[in-house]
Amino acid sequence: MSSQSIRRPARVRGALAAPGDKSISHRAVLLNAFAQGRASITGFVRAADCLSSARCVRALGVAVEVPDDPAAPVVVEGHGPEGWREPEDVLDCGNSGTTMRFLCGLLAGRPFFSVLTGDASLRRRPMARVAVPLRQMGAMIHGRGGDRQAPLAIRGGALRGIGYDLPVASAQVKSALLLAGLQADGPTTVRSPAPSRDHTERMLRAMGATVAGDGTELTVQPLTVPLRAVDVHVPGDVSSAAFWLVLGALHPNAELTVCGVGVNPTRTGVLDVLRAMGADVSVANEREVAGEPLADLTVRSARLRGTEIGGALIPRLIDEIPVLAVAAALAEGPTVIRDAAELRVKESDRIAALCHELARLGAAVAERPDGLVIGGVRRLHGAVCESHGDHRLAMALAVAGAVAEGETVVQGAEVAAVSYPGFWQDLERLCGGLR
Ligand code: S3P
Numbered sequence: 001m002s003s004q005s006i007r008r009p010a011r012v013r014g015a016l017a018a019p020g021d022k023s024i025s026h027r028a029v030l031l032n033a034f035a036q037g038r039a040s041i042t043g044f045v046r047a048a049d050c051l052s053s054a055r056c057v058r059a060l061g062v063a064v065e066v067p068d069d070p071a072a073p074v075v076v077e078g079h080g081p082e083g084w085r086e087p088e089d090v091l092d093c094g095n096s097g098t099t100m101r102f103l104c105g106l107l108a109g110r111p112f113f114s115v116l117t118g119d120a121s122l123r124r125r126p127m128a129r130v131a132v133p134l135r136q137m138g139a140m141i142h143g144r145g146g147d148r149q150a151p152l153a154i155r156g157g158a159l160r161g162i163g164y165d166l167p168v169a170s171a172q173v174k175s176a177l178l179l180a181g182l183q184a185d186g187p188t189t190v191r192s193p194a195p196s197r198d199h200t201e202r203m204l205r206a207m208g209a210t211v212a213g214d215g216t217e218l219t220v221q222p223l224t225v226p227l228r229a230v231d232v233h234v235p236g237d238v239s240s241a242a243f244w245l246v247l248g249a250l251h252p253n254a255e256l257t258v259c260g261v262g263v264n265p266t267r268t269g270v271l272d273v274l275r276a277m278g279a280d281v282s283v284a285n286e287r288e289v290a291g292e293p294l295a296d297l298t299v300r301s302a303r304l305r306g307t308e309i310g311g312a313l314i315p316r317l318i319d320e321i322p323v324l325a326v327a328a329a330l331a332e333g334p335t336v337i338r339d340a341a342e343l344r345v346k347e348s349d350r351i352a353a354l355c356h357e358l359a360r361l362g363a364a365v366a367e368r369p370d371g372l373v374i375g376g377v378r379r380l381h382g383a384v385c386e387s388h389g390d391h392r393l394a395m396a397l398a399v400a401g402a403v404a405e406g407e408t409v410v411q412g413a414e415v416a417a418v419s420y421p422g423f424w425q426d427l428e429r430l431c432g433g434l435r
Pocket of ligand 1: 022023024098169170171172173175197318319342
């Protein structure tokens, strides 16, 4: 386990490209592996999670090339669903919930046996949310803890189309059901309590699938011919850019630009909240690349005020709550985060972990069953903190350390590479050193 120490720099300046979007990188490799043809994926983030997706589809018989040079495209050579082969060994999804849940949906329709596992964190996470509806469609899925946790054993085969109401607005579960629906005998309809990220729908349509509806209700038709491979240009990850937006807003002498960030409206809740808090964030150079909107984002120092975060906003910023909690810790007035019980079943229990770690830095933070109440303080003080093996915790604490007084140490810092391999180098560059 490695530690990183951070001190507040005198100024924060610079421009950088955000690393490729993790959600879109997963979809680009998994869906193209299921499609027919050769696809070239530029901007694919070499994050541990996305490499898990690439490794798993390789074990299922698909040729995937991931050059070490991050500027070189990833190439996937798919032969349609029929090209998938029973894997010789257990499929290891590492820390990646997206890999495991998407593969559940894809493998539910494949007529062979497979076993999905992952690291200790992933093996604790809830999988009944995908297993229950996929079983209704006709797949056999068993797992630990009463079929609720990985390792999961799947025997796929003939599937029925179903109508299903998701209990939580989860893009991973929605996607798993759409992917199983492509292989069913009739239409599958998925209803969600609120809209969630729509990258799967966008990519499936570009590949020739029939997906009707949007927002809270989607219906997918079974494939009559395999999906068509599509080249993907992966935009910068707004979830990674969020760390720099909060750093730039909180630091008293900051101006930062993050270029080429994906600004799909299902992902930009963080921009809405930072603006509501009084942050100075400007959006320039808006364009659309390969079906996804992109922009350059510039942030400058500002005095933030507390806000309320809940309801339909939550799925639009679920992964950004750790760093927004850091913003709230230094805002004027209280911030209330509610309707976010999902945070308890992410890579760590993010509600408990944030409460514990931010308190070490001097924040006024209280835990609620479905969120946090954070009373803003004028300053944080450096402390020794722990990432809880959670990439977004590690990076949020690094941002807190870069605006706190004194030295902060983040233990378990290497876990940032799960979504953002160059995070610590980028932080060092923007801060002109970390000590
Ligand atoms: C993701 C969906 C979200 C998010 C995760 C990535 C995706 O999870 O937290 O980091 O790529 O679909 P849920 O679907 O569980 O909300």
